[in-house]
Amino acid sequence: MVSKGPVLRLLTAINRRRMKLLMGLAFVAYVASVWGNFVNMRSLQENGDQKVESKIEEAVAPLREKIKDLEKRKRNVEHWIGHENFELINHDVVEPLYIEVDQIYHLASPASPPNYMYNPIKTLKTNTIGTLNMLGLAKRVGARLLLASTSEVYGDPEVHPQNEDYWGHVNPIGPRACYDEGKRVAETMCYAYMKQEGVEVRVARIFNTFGPRMHMNDGRVVSNFILQALQGEPLTVYGPGTQTRAFQYVSDLVNGLVALMNSNVSSPVNLGNPEEHTILEFAQLIKKLVGSGSEIQFLSEAQDDPQKRKPDIRKAKLLLGWEPVVPLEEGLNKAIHYFRKELEYQANNQYIPKPKPARMKKGRTRHN
Numbered sequence: 527m528v529s530k531g532p533v534l535r536l537l538t539a540i541n542r543r544r545m546k547l548l549m550g551l552a553f554v555a556y557v558a559s560v561w562g563n564f565v566n567m568r569s570l571q572e573n574g575d576q577k578v579e580s581k582i583e584e585a586v587a588p589l590r591e592k593i594k595d596l597e598k599r600k601r602n603v604e605h606w607i608g609h610e611n612f613e614l615i616n617h618d619v620v621e622p623l624y625i626e627v628d629q630i631y632h633l634a635s636p637a638s639p640p641n642y643m644y645n646p647i648k649t650l651k652t653n654t655i656g657t658l659n660m661l662g663l664a665k666r667v668g669a670r671l672l673l674a675s676t677s678e679v680y681g682d683p684e685v686h687p688q689n690e691d692y693w694g695h696v697n698p699i700g701p702r703a704c705y706d707e708g709k710r711v712a713e714t715m716c717y718a719y720m721k722q723e724g725v726e727v728r729v730a731r732i733f734n735t736f737g738p739r740m741h742m743n744d745g746r747v748v749s750n751f752i753l754q755a756l757q758g759e760p761l762t763v764y765g766p767g768t769q770t771r772a773f774q775y776v777s778d779l780v781n782g783l784v785a786l787m788n789s790n791v792s793s794p795v796n797l798g799n800p801e802e803h804t805i806l807e808f809a810q811l812i813k814k815l816v817g818s819g820s821e822i823q824f825l826s827e828a829q830d831d832p833q834k835r836k837p838d839i840r841k842a843k844l845l846l847g848w849e850p851v852v853p854l855e856e857g858l859n860k861a862i863h864y865f866r867k868e869l870e871y872q873a874n875n876q877y878i879p880k881p882k883p884a885r886m887k888k889g890r891t892r893h894n
Contacts (some may be wrong), residue, residue: 581753635674650707731794761813773808793844799850811855855893
């Protein structure tokens with residue numbers, strides 16, 4: 527037999543050499559890494575601290591904007607704080623809610639294209655899971671639910687004006703689909719719960735609405751034009767400006783929602799102003815009312831932007847006795863007055879809002 531002693535000593539010596547070599551390589555790699563970081567830091571310093579500051583600002587800016595938005599939302603309801611019939615609950619409808627109620631106005635969802643396109647998955651969750659949760663709540667407590675649907679269920683319509691019997695013309699995979707199809711599914715859910723579970727539902731298809739307390743930089747036509755006109759910036763029109771919209775004042779909408787909730791009408795009802803204007807006409811009107819010298823700037827047309835939009839409100843007139851009563855210019859003057867006051871408030875707080883362009887949330891790069 528061969529003695530194991532010399533063999534073990536030989537293996538031990540080899541292992542020691544390997545360990546020393548590995549430790550040496552690790553030390554060299556560590557030094558290289560430290561040196562690389564040092565060189566990078568030197569490079570950053572040589573290029574100036576502005577790049578670092580700009581990166582920090584880029585990361586912090588969205589958070590600062592969200593904080594300002596939250597502050598603004600709180601100010602929108604602060605005059606109700608302390609009222610015996612008012613309670614504010616901060617809750618995400620994507621999570622179940624357990625409260626006792628008689629009526630549910632389900633208005634939860636981002637509604638402007640820049641906002642719902644920014645996080646399409648959250649938009650879908652709000653309009654699907656959120657609607658299921660609200661319907662579940664209505665079923666548990668025997669409440670009536672009103673869904674705030676939208677004229678977007680009609681898509682880029684081939685029927686004009688749009689009545690409630692029209693099924694729509696929607697691109698299911700376009701950039702607006704998260705909102706359009708989310709609301710269409712929400713309507714389907716409402717009627718499934720009505721038929722299967724006996725839940726009382728009301729569905730309002732809301733057309734463009736504006737007024738005081740709306741977000742100044744939410745990216746919709748009214749807020750964009752008023753803000754740009756007040757700040758002396760170009761009024762940005764996407765496409766040729768020949769596409770049409772119909773705008774109603776917020777108090778008219780509220781009256782319509784209350785009338786619908788307390789009616790016996792369970793089928794969808796359009797709530798909107800049938801007075802139709804082109805986007806270009808609307809830009810010119812706001813310029814005149816503000817007294818602004820701003821130019822009108824034409825940008826490339828947004829994808830799937832509806833070319834025609836006008837509600838047929840005969841059903842609301844007949845069954846609810848409802849129609850808009852606030853003239854367009856009167857409503858716009860009230861909104862412009864509110865925006866002026868808001869700009870003064872924001873300037874005193876060192877925050878100048880800017881119209882929000884359509885944007886997409888960054889995602890992973892996919893290769894097909």
